Amino acid sequence: MEKFQPPRGTRDLLPAEMAAREALFSRLRGVFRSYGYGEVWTPAFEDFDLLARKSGPDIEQELYVFTDKAGRKLGLRFDPTVPICRIVASSPNLPKPMRFCYLTNMWRYDRPQKGRWREFWQAGVELLGSPRPEADAEVLAVAADCMRAAGLKRFAFRVNSRTAVEALAKEAGIPEGKKADALRALDKLAKVGKAGVEKELQEKGIPRAKAEAFLGLVGQEGGRTDPGIARITELLKEMGITNVRHDPSVVRGIDYYTGFVFETMVEGHEDLGSVASGGRYDTLVGLYGGGEVPATGFGMGIDRVMEILGTGKAPVPHLLVAPVREELAGNALSLAGELRARGVACEAEVMGRSLRKQLEYANSRGIPHLLFVGEKELKAGAYTLRDMQTGKEQQLSLEAVAKQLRG
């Protein structure tokens, strides 16, 4: 018999993991709501041209692309920002600023590795309409609150200004056409070191002298302070966020960032890379025909966060309704229904098991209470509720059982 497994780079999420994710989602939603962000949903697939517009047709290699039955070329969403810019571009009259948040999955056709999936989840915010550092500071503050809400305490932001680095590249004499290559090489500084970056720059056709000049200027930049970053850092300090370091090598690989960019590293999990990143993208909405709308945002990698947090136990109901004899299974089912109508989460026995086995089962699942359903109980209309922890039992009407377990 052929066995199927999930397609490459995807996986199943079982109840224990889903419960942990849902808990994380609900905490993140709480953070988003507290800042006034409204949740949006966009389609899983979009016109390929929309997806490709910002990065050119080469992006096709990294996307899931398909043709529908009418011959339209479509692609799976690989980024939350692009569809949100489409919304904004086609709804230019929405009041500004616009605060959108999302919690959603997306797809990218790249090589799976630890913390990198072909289907992955991201949650984040986009703040559109403001070009000011206050907006960038707010976005980073939301990210900070999300990290804390996730239960991550030991983390640090690395921030930078992409415009500043681009200016340095120009100053070093790196031609406009090589700018993207240069920034991408620089992004690896922490990983491959200065010599590694220099090597890559030369491989990309940037002469040694210019590469050295660029790296020299970037090195100085660490000491110099970019005015935009300084202002954002100052605002963050006023909000009590101090774990922010200026790192001139952080430029992000994505092309649409135009200014402020940041990454978030969790102490002890540096191998996972950034778990939340974002920045300013003032020209992206314009690309979709909406006129210039300055914007900034960030996304948190849910799969990476879950990798760090780990998974607890699968959730269990309050109660197992246990028929003492197999023939009473039907009574147990209907009593369970009545209890649910009274607000009690419970499960009924469906395996036809002996009472002993049911106790064993409740114990191993961690179900805290068990309700015996036998002839005695049915006749009296009072059921035996057993506390699995203490072993204490009491005779109660359904109403009393519900009252106790709800409270």
Place this chain on the structure above:
RNA sequence: GUCGCCAUAGUGUAAUGGUAGCAUACGGGACUGUGGAUCCUUUGGUCUGGGUUCAAAUCCCAGUGGCGACCCCA
């Protein structure tokens, strides 16, 4: 798309080219209205397809999937 390492019951692991085992989990029982212990026990596996060989989990090739390095990024 390139390179390297890897793949055995659900999970974790054994098996010089010669009978695929152990642990755990799951199901049943010892114990027909009272669990967590103990004992017994059923089911279940060599990723897929080729090749070499008297004989392949083991060697070779390809595919699939996992991990890591490129690339890119959450």
